[in-house]
Amino acid sequence: MTVSQFFVYKRPVAWALLVVTVAWGLFAYGQMPQRQDPQIQIRSGVIITPYPGATPTEVEQRVTRKIEKKMTENPAVERVNSISRQGQSAVFVTLFDTTKNAEQVWQDLAAKLEVLDDLPAVGGQPLKPKLDKDFGDTVAVMLTLSSPPVSDFEIDERARAIGRAVTEARTGRAGPRLSGVLVHPAGVAANFVERMGRSVLSALTEAGIAADGQYVATIGAGLIDFRLPAGRTEADARTALENWERESVGTGAGHPDMWPGVLIRDPADLASALKERVRSVPGGVARYTFKQMHDYADVIQDRLRQSKYVGRIDQLGVQDEAVFLYYSNRRLTELGLDPSVINLRLAARNISLPGGQVELPGQTLAVKPSGEFKSEAELGGVPLDARPGYPLYLRDVAEIVRGYQDPPRQLHYRTVRGDDPGGPRRAVTLAVRHIKGTQIAEFDADVTARLDVLRAELPDDLRVERTSNEPAQVEKKIHQFTDCLVEAVVIVVVVALVFMEWRSALLVAASIPLAVAMTLGMCHLLGIDIQQISIAALIIALGLLVDDPVVASDAINRELAEGHPRAVAAWLGPQKLARAILYATVTNIVAFLPLLLITGGSGEFVYSLPVVVTASLVASRVVSMTFMPLLGYYILRGQKGLAGAHPDDRRGFARLYTRVSRFCIGHRWLTLFVATTALGTGFSLVPLIGSAFFPKDLHTTFSVNLFLPEGTSVREAAAEAERVTRLIDAAAGDEVAAYTTFVGQGGPRFWLSVVPEQPAPNYAQILVHTKNAYATAALANRLKLALPPRATGRLTVEVLESGPPVGVPVQIRVYGPDIARLRQIGAEVKGLMRSIPGTDNIHDDWDPDALQFGLRVRPDRAAVAGVTNEDVAAVTQAGLSGTATTYLRERDRLIPITLRLRPDERARAEDLATLTVFNSQSGAKVPLDQVSEFQLEAIPPKVLRRDNERCMTIKCDALPGTLPSAVVDELEQRLKPAAAEWPPGYRFAVGGEKEEQTKGFKSIATAGIVSMLAIYLALVVQFNSLTKPLLVYAAVPFGMVGGLMGLLIFNVPLGFFAGLGLSSLMGVIVSHVIVLFEYIEEAHEKGEPVREAVVDAGLARLRPVLVTVLATVGGLVPLALKGGPLWEPLCYVQIIGLLVATGVTLLLVPVLYVVFVEDLGLVRWDPPGTHADGPPPEPVG
Template sequence: MKLPELAVRNHQFTWVVCSLLLMLGVVSFFTMPRSEDPQFDFSAAVIKVVNPGTTPLDMEKLVVDPLESAINELDDLREIKTEVEDGLAVIRVEFLYGTDPEDKYDDVVAAVTRVRDRLPDNIVTLDIDKISPADVSILQLALVSSARDYQELKKHAETLEQKLERVAGVKRVDIAALPTLEVQIQVDQRKVNGLGISLDEIYAAVRSAAENLPGGHANAGERRFTVRTSGDYESLDAVGATVVRAVDSRLIYLSDIARISLTESLPSYRAHLNGEKAVFLSVVQRKGSQIFRVREGIEQVLSDYRDARLPDDVQMQTVMDQSVSVERQIDGFFDNLNQGLVLVAVLSLVVLGFRPALVVVAAIPLSIFIAIGWLDMTGFGLQQMSIVGLVIALGLLVDNAIVVVENVARHLRDGDCPQQAAITGSSQVAWAVASGTITTVLSFLPMLLMQNGSGTFMRAMPVTVVLTLFASLLVALTLTPLLASKLGNSAKQTTRSQKKLEAIASGFYLDWLNKALNKPRRVLGISLTLLLASMMLFPVIGVSLFPKAEKPMLLVNVDMPEGTTFDKTNAMAARVEALVREEPLVIDIARNVGRGNPRIYYNIMPSRQTVNFAQLFVTLSASELDQVEPLVARLREHLAGFAGAQITVKEFMQGPPVEAPVEIRVIGEDLNDIQRVSRDVENIMAQVPGVVGVENPVGKYKVDLHVQINRDKAAMLGVPLTTIDRTIRTALVGLPMGVYRDNEGEEYDLVLRLSEYPRPELATFDDIQVMSAQGDLVPLLQLASVEMETSIARFQHFDTERMARITSDVLPGFTTEAVTNAVVEELQMYQWPDGVHFKVGGEQANRKKAFGGMAKALILAVFGIFAVLVLQFRSFIQPLIVFAAIPFALIGALLALFITGYTFSFTAFIGLTSLIGIVVNNSIILVDYANQMRREGMEQLQAIAAAAQTRFVPIVLTTLTTIGGLLPLTLSGSSMWSPMGWAIIGGLLVSTLLTLIVVPVLYRFLGRMPD
């Protein structure tokens, strides 16, 4: 390896290269994107179809089945999940990870377009949107006013929308909770009945007058003129001047028989902030932008608008500001990074002395900034995953520098000149350092290869670690030898700590090592017994996926019985809000009635859109679980007493999207069987200890009104069925007839309604009349009867099969894995009817995919590490010695998790896989140096004993610095990262102790030198 020699002899070139890389990293650090959570895309789309007044079964037959059939033909399909309810169908399509999001979105659009002509003509909305975790609001604002009407709030909201969307880094601004305004033509039923005018006649007159058909153009000589015809309505008075009928030279105008006004449509979504009427604006950040710069631009716009245009009785309040959380999170991680750096520096100083420690510590910021520059070039920004990657790498990157500096110092103590000591000492360990780095990189390979949600979510972390390790290798083989060559005579002196460690190595440790080498089978037997004993702890520790997010936010869902009116839902939500407000931790409550709160977290999509649903978005003054979890427990206890509503309290979770921690899918064909079984499953789940907040939307019934038309009588009177249907809709919710455009260019639907009933009422049917073929008005109830019937309220599809999804949360103190397994045991004893079965979803399904993908990639990584070791040692046997350290890392990892009370989560699994590369490094250094001494003529047992004694100090020091770098993050108490830290620390401690004994013992059996 000539790189260290080149770096030392061409020191000017080395300084220039390192300086340029450092400058690149510093510039990237200040300019690269910052966000709270990973900003990534995956191939997914959501299709939303709104067709008011259509039953769930009709939505399935007319809309869902044709769409699912077309989508199911697409390539690389992962799953299709569909929600079907009254007048609404939402289809979520996910493709295999690694496919191009843009291409797959285009495929979905093309599939929907192919079947669009087979769908009902009266569909109100058919939207196709891409699902992106990065497409999350970074800021939710509220315009609050009790004095101003919605029309005034709308003007301010739309003006702010235009101004905010011009801010650099803002992708879009969404306005929510703004009622739809429409021009209502409220017909006086008695007047039209007296005049013999049918609703169909009014509908035809207004629709004809509202149609804007361009007249074309006309030529006059050499000139050409555009011809304008009747055009749009110019005012509400013009709407009223529409002629409905001419009777005996007398015109009957629309204003004679109807009241015309611009007003709100029937309420479907309203919002309040802290009890006051509100309109929400959600700002979505453009991917790759810097959140703090975006926030500065937004604040300038808001400040200017607040001072110049906002009335005193309209307040602009912040509901959620992600930049505050990002700043707190990034500051916290960098505090951990800085604390770890100080610990590493102190340890290096105590053991190596001032000037050698200075060389080691200099490698830390240089390697980190070089890695940040490379990270910026790969397109990743600074967020929790990449910063944790830096924290993990902190303890690893000094290993290379310590090994090089310690070996150079040893050559200086042996009498070499500084330059020669630097060249010889660094070259001697260069291959071991390089192969150790490569094996560590390969241990992080599983996370890079995972093609699933968990892998995509975590990807920035292993990328950061890998880039930092390569940067540290570059520094260790170039700048570290160069700086080491300047150590001078100070490196010949050993510190008190180093002398103490060397004394332990040559005394206590060497005695125990010789005893172990004399009784190798006993040592191996004890080691294997410890390994088996630690494995028995695994069921006690438990398994989980991702923990709670520790956010100062909660969601409270209020589900009212099917058929509940909007006003009653709003009243119940207000009662729940009043109770929640009594909690001292609560700061603000945003009440959403008719729909979920705008999207403010990367793995939560907006909830249901129906009048019997409300959601409270609660912001808190604390995020620590020891304060939030008792609050959640109290709320669940108090809210359980609310009769007439199902109220659930939701905490935010880390990781890829999941419906709920526990999810059981009841799958079948017959909806009656599915509904009956789902109710039984709901009851079974509710009895399992640890289960809380069981939800089963399919288990609910709804009562519909069925207008049973006497077709024979309608035919005899010459009343078309379409006329009856249209008249009923007009009387109840209104019938759109065209569009009205005001002077400011705003468009509003022209809606025909009956004036007697501002809200749809059952009594309306008594007054509805339809026109017969003879021109007579016939009461509707002479042609039809109104009957009540019970039907299913909503159901789901999973991969085109009918399904009921029953979900629940898990109480603190219980693991999701244990609770899910208990539920499954109960369900296996249930008598399932023919054609109905269940599947487990939720966290368990995600965990199996995540851990399964990790295990496959881990096997590949192990083979890669083995190949590197074969190349280095030129032997197939000696790599087995190095691999012996890996199982012993599991002992310490499981023991540490057991003592600290953490479960074996996905991040703990990451810690365990990281250990593979870390512990292998120590074994490589040991075996490589023993081989060098044997090539110089030393006998096998003497060589391994001498190598273990010589490498005792750097192995212990690299272990301590790795632990020191991780200690602040581990002690932070983070439910996400502490398990990973404890797994690495525990595994390192135990594996280092066993490596220093077991590896020499195995070397005695398997240390045959290659030919």
């Protein structure tokens, strides 16, 4: 008993299996993880090594090259890139795409770093490189907390209290008087405000603007009260105060949490003055301090970490606290005290060591020595020197102030259009990742529930927003693709109803959910997620999926029409065509399955496409041989085939097809000439089709990136980013909803194609959130033209890519040993780029030289004075940037205690000369300017390397309407003769989109060749002939040209997904021809002449082919219209290619068959029954 017979005669069991199949599919759908894009394993890591004080070339030679050499010892490492900056090395390691045991490789690389013992030492300790292999993970949610501005109510309340303090402070003082008011939150240390106030008062007094001045501390403010001398005006005082605020930025004299200062004459005017000053700040003055924002972020992070769905969480925009020990160089010199003594005393005092154990009868007690600092207040009591008569404590030589690390490493703002006041608001973002393999919907529900509970614990006016929300994107994308799938199913059913009687259409419609359910079950077992690729694969497979059921239904109807009982016809029809259906299914499978050979990120991105299509084809084959006979037994009653009537009795489309086929066969050489001419014409038009690897995606976010000149501070970059945001807002208008700005580093990897920039003070990223995803690309293109060109630095506008990251599309890499020569060649390449129309944003990744304040130690003088180069570096580091001595522990935070020179002793460059250099061993001390010289010098801001060579990459974008591939082709032609003139050791290579395209198309070509050979082998086995498979392949070139013409017609470039469409199109075409040949052989067995046989076979296949092709085409239409730019190329290739190939299959293939039989004699057409008593002879060929 065959399988088909079993399902007809054992119907109760068959019905039970049908129910189980549907339940299996529903269960699998509920269990399969959902995501927007396929999971791509990021086989990249970064090794960060701080090397304070070293220039980029010193970092390269002493650190970077040694790490590179160590990393390349592992054979799994494909590529090593590096960036050597001032004081830091960053080495990027990329593993081969074929690496399976990536975790073991990372462990081996980490072990190699541990034994790397020839790196330089800093402060007596060898450098410790740190490997981060998770920096490429994509975040699921960006939670952005933004502070509201201070309210008018708060300003009024503060003004009343401060106004009373001003009145009291002026009592008994001669007038007229002015008062400077420095408002501060409760978290700002009072001694910091006092130092700031006294510094302002001192500056005003020295400028002759203030007399009879006093500083008065009150709750929430510091007051500077003074009398204006004769001849001075209030405007003079206001100007002097603003100058002080501007000059104090970056010196530590100001505080980021303080309100801007105001000057008042009448205390009654304080409220209005404060409101005016506060509103002059873009976005207003933040109500919550950086520390409060950090605390709120910690509360949310701690609560989210309790979730079983939440993985790693990073915080961006947090300002790290620090305790500063501000010392006076003059004071320490007078006391003969080396600053390093402070380091030693603090380190010895701040310990957390075990004190052993005490054995008592019946128990053992641990001894815990005290020592760790509990607060900054304890620091002042640390003794430094036990001098005769009085001890010297830290409070005697240093001012202890708690604040934030200065200058800040990063800043973060959120701007929402419609806010009052408008402008950037202080923000902190939590980058939340979800644990791989978990349901994104369950992650979303759990995070939402926890945030709802947390709202009661957070201030009502603290804004918490999802500035990137993968769960919502996944839901939208899956809903969109599910709609496409439903629409495709409806179209397939409608097509079946048009070309088949209603019972047959109903049977085909019933087969679809069964095949889809079985497909989902198999995909769940294979570990496939529900994402846009897998759902689109189902849509693509829909036409293939109904092919077997359509053929099976048609076969059952034929058997019923010939008079067989229902129970016999239900299994006999599919059984007769089982061999042909099997080979057609295998053909389609081997057309798609080789796509698994595509390597790299592109291969991982499309991995689920061949798997889902293959599962669909297997499911379709199983359904056609099992449930179709079962359902056909109940539903079908017989339908006459198109080929059943006598040729003279045929009507309508059948009669038209018969006449056209006979004409083509009768004039077969003319037909072949016309077809060949059309084929050649089509191929000649292919060069008109442009190429683009992956299109831009549809998203409501794009980025504007600011790369400012080296040496730009984070605060300057933030001010420039705010200015650019205003320009964007003026150009974009109501199309933009909000902006999220990261300064000093890029945002997290919230999208697959986003590659975060490494931290740099001169970098800022503005994420522009639009209201309509379909308007994003047009707005971004408009901004490229609307934003004014920059005199310094550069600005880029980048739309998110749909696929693995490529970056800037046009890239030329120039390799060579000498930096100066590399810059010359780079300038030459940039000149060639500018000469090509359509290029934009031309730049290289080295950036112009930066200025450095060179401090050259005179060895002879230093030796005489008894100091070393290390002593000089130590005193300048401590004086200017500060030296971390030890840490203050608060909960899970370690707050550095930093020794730093007083702001007023390092405000000017000439202050450096007054520093005193100490030698802790000899006790020698000498002014810095006596042992060193100062000079400005130009140095490269960074040194980039690739695969152990210095490498400069020159990049550019293509303007809208210009394809990057056209720019690269033109650029390569101009570069080759120029490169021949370069010195030995210098060469160029093409990167960017073309490099990825070459890799991708090479993989696709490999998959196509494997597919073609596998199909040919299957055909040889099926037909036992070497020549018949060539006939089968005859329709393939026409389908390919048709697909390429689809790209030309719809003006879509040839990209990766178009290549996938062309590769898979071959199997679909061949499968139709295989079944056509099966009908030709059946007619042959009935004794028909070859010409009648091919016409009747075409008529017999006409309805199934039309149903299948139109179902496939119709199913692809919703995907082409709604699936976004990623799917358009594939859909257009298959839609036009299938339509062209269908005409070729039904008209040209019969002509070729007759030519092979009658004219060339390559295929025998023996009378039926010739070989009934023995095996048939071997076919010709």
